[in-house]
Amino acid sequence: MNISALQASWRAVVEIGDDAIQHFYSHLFLAHPEVRDMFPVSMSTQRDRFFAALGHIVTNVESLGDDPSFVQHLGRDHRRFGVVAAHYPAAGASLLATLEHFHGDAWTPELAADWGAAYEAVAGLMVAAAADAEKDTPPWWDADVVSVQRKGLDFVLVELQPRIPFRYRPGQSMAIEVPQRPRQWRYVSPAAAPRPDGVLELHIEVIPGGQVTGAIARDLVPGHSVKLGAPIGNRLTIDPDTCGDLLLIAGGSGLAPLRAVIQQLDQRWGTSGGAPNVLLFHGARNRANLYDHDYLTHMSSREWFTYVPVVSEDPTFAGHRGLVGTVAAEMYWWEGYTALVCGSPPMVEHTIGELTRVGLDPESISYEDFAPAAPSDSTRTAIPSGTTNSLEVHPWR
């Protein structure tokens, strides 16, 4: 298989932009009208995602031998859209038809064969992983809304009771679909360690004009039920028995997964009496957005836990002021610590830069690649990257 030819041909189609994307979807929906329902009613936010993801994954087919876990996760996770094995040839045929259409004379039998083989390799892995998952996990989890409460000015705390147990590790995320916005899945992280009653706690930031977060804040009430995808991500998870000292840096609602990790360590401390040193820096634009201040202040009574609130846009704030990454970097010598960073992509990038600037080994800094789930929801909902691939390869957004 000529990988560089595959990648060059993909770049050529990506440069064509919208026309290629439209051709792909028109071909797919004309040939298989039954798959239209798997996509949101309005395709304006979906646009190039699925198409871009397909191309990206297929042209990176050579990395599958080393680590197929990302593509396997995709296969398992696509079950929540109702994707079955028979849909894969349909998407593959539309992809190849689009490539052929725009390549003109450059579409040689060799290139067509390479694309076909690469697509089959990816689809084969996804189908097998989905079939495997079918044996012991549902395609999605139905969960009933227990409560929706405002926290601070811009945040909503949502409690959900999954109808069958939803097992996740603190620090992981999952996709959620609310009944008001069918097929517009967003990623969120449980903000608490697993509870004995199985209830999940989510922290959602309300964004003016945000379609999904707005619907959650405005319209979601106890009695509604939502759908959850499988838990994903391992870069913000820890082993409480073996982990060393931790530096946790959160921007805004990026606090959620780190808060779950703190609770996990607290549970372990409650049973064994041992916990590493944990320092949490929570950055917010103003005092009101330090939405978990009371709980985190309460937790500071633990001898192993320190909470440092940081405000970036209120010069009258009496505590630490500035960008959370800068404040954290300059406050201490972090050698020997592992840093877990979570927030908007610019916040994460900035924080990594600051920590490495003051000498922290980049290998000791862990983060998920989060990116906007949709332009309308700006930076407030997030998608974890999975393992080796970057975000734009997530076709389910």
Ligand SMILES: NC(=O)C1=CN([C@@H]2O[C@H](COP(=O)(O)OP(=O)(O)OC[C@H]3O[C@@H](n4cnc5c(N)ncnc54)[C@H](O)[C@@H]3O)[C@@H](O)[C@H]2O)C=CC1
């Ligand atoms: N709700 C959830 O379950 C989860 C949310 N997230 C992500 O957390 C992020 C939270 O964002 P917001 O609440 O809007 O945060 P924000 O925009 O209010 O920023 C909070 C703090 O982050 C820092 N910051 C923000 N932008 C920065 C930049 N460009 N450079 C350096 N530092 C910067 C500042 O210290 C600021 O005070 C979102 O991107 C969301 O996707 C991530 C995981 C889970």
